[in-house]
Amino acid sequence: MxxxxxxxxxxxxxxxxxxxxxxxxxxxxxxxxxxxxxxxxxxxxxxxxxxxxxxxxxxxxxxxxxxxxxxxxxxxxxxxxxxxxxTEGLTQGMVEYVTGHVLRHHLGMDRFINQPLEGWGQEAPPLSADRPVTILGLGTLGSACAAAIAALGFPVTGWSRTPRDVPGITCLHGADGLDTALRSAEILVLLLPHTPATRNLMDAAAIAKLPKGAAIVNPGRGQLIDDDALLAALDSGQLSHATLDVFRTEPLPEDHPFRSHPKVTPTPHIAAFxxxxxxxxxxxxxxxxxxxxxxxxxxxxxxxxx
Structure with missing residues (x-):
């Protein structure tokens, strides 16, 4: 038995x-x-x-x-x-979360949601082919998300600590590869595990390598980002927005700046439920x-x- x-x-x-x-x-x-x-x-x-x-x-x-x-x-x-x-539940849930928020930031949907329409300025976003997306982490979840985003026409760069090969994705690895992956990322998705090597990977120096006005989507681990560096980059305009599903302390404390910052969208750890x-x-x-x-x-x- x-x-x-x-x-x-x-x-x-x-x-x-x-x-x-x-x-x-x-x-x-x-x-x-x-x-x-x-x-x-x-x-x-x-x-x-x-x-x-x-x-x-x-x-x-x-x-x-x-x-x-x-x-x-x-x-x-x-x-x-x-x-x-x-792959039926957890992976598909992550693909849907990441795809939804990548499209949200790509289309600039926050400008029109819960905000009055001012004037009639018809400024269209670029097409997906002109919006580079980088995904840090090419495990099961990262590879599935990269494939889904690429299928929508986005040029996708994936980075991992060791070499990976994902069809249709520009795959980079190592320190030099990380630098290249960050510099092209108008939308950055974090899907790395939390290890000593990845803790605070996105610190002030790493965030500064992103194109000005980049958006970050983090459904990976809260410890991947230096919170203070992220808030400073949002305040300076280096980053346009951060969508965060994971945090160093969960549930996210009521008085945490992420709850009230106008450029942060917190979600309650639901991306890969x-x-x-x-x-x-x-x-x-x-x-x-x-x-x-x-x-x-x-x-x-x-x-x-x-």
């Missing part, structure tokens, strides 16, 4: 319980199991499980989120860790692979942090 511990929060259990039982009818799935009898742990940030040592027959930890920075540094975790890669129906299928698929002796999918490189 396969035993699965659901350690992803009691508030999610009522949603996931019937879905996981339907996918894995022969498994025992519960929120409370003797640690020495657990084969798999369904996990989420903030889980009550922080010490994995008692789980002596554990085969894998299956994370419900794409982000794994809250668990990769846990020295008691010795088994494979899989992150959530859900884990959909239970499709996530349950991903979790079940990895359990079946493990029980069949096959390699797990979507494994985290613990050294790289993602």
């Amino acid at each position: 396969t035993n699965i511990l659901f350690a992803a929060g009691a508030q999610r259990w009522t949603t996931y319980e019937p879905l996981l039982r339907a996918e894995l009818p022969d498994a025992t799935i519960a929120c409370d199991l003797p640690p020495e009898e657990v084969d798999y742990i369904v996990y989420a940030p903030g889980s009550e499980v922080q010490d994995f040592t008692p789980f002596t027959r554990l085969k894998a930890v299956l994370n419900l989120w794409a982000g794994v920075e809250n668990v990769t540094g846990n020295d008691t975790l010795k088994v494979p860790l899989a992150r959530m890669v859900d 884990t959909r239970a129906e499709t996530a349950a299928r991903v979790i079940a698929g990895n359990v079946r692979r493990g029980e069949a002796g096959e390699p797990f999918e979507h494994l985290v490189d613990r050294d790289a942090g993602y």
Whole structure:
């Protein structure tokens, strides 16, 4: 009998319980199991499980989120860790969020939404072919977003820390590649993981390399941006707008400047929301692979942090 511990929060259990039982009818799935009898742990940030040592027959930890920075540094975790890669739900949600906000900034829609129409100045935006977009991060989410944006006619540059090849995308990597990617980015999308190497990647010096008046869309990680540098660039006009779905502190504090700044659109971490129906299928698929002796999918490189 396969035993699965659901350690992803009691508030999610009522949603996931019937879905996981339907996918894995022969498994025992519960929120409370003797640690020495657990084969798999369904996990989420903030889980009550922080010490994995008692789980002596554990085969894998299956994370419900794409982000794994809250668990990769846990020295008691010795088994494979899989992150959530859900093309049906999570990835599609991110593609829709990024595409929507790239188009919003490209078309200048904020000028006409909730603002009176003054005069009749017919200044049209450029066509997509004349609006370079850069996406930092070419993993599953970044590559999918890059492909969707390119399909609309935008010239898309993608940057990653290691070489990648995405059809139809100008792919750059390394320090020199980052410099080139930033200098052409009239709209910049951040889809990198949070690691020591990416923390504050968009500091004052990096923001200064962007074309004047560029817009930033960040549905990746709040720690990628230096908040003070971002606010200063918005105030100076170096940046025209920032759409932010992730923050250093979540929920975003009521008194945070991002809530009231006229050039910031905050959204409540909804860009790549884990959909239970499709996530349950991903979790079940990895359990079946493990029980069949096959390699797990979507494994985290613990050294790289993602």
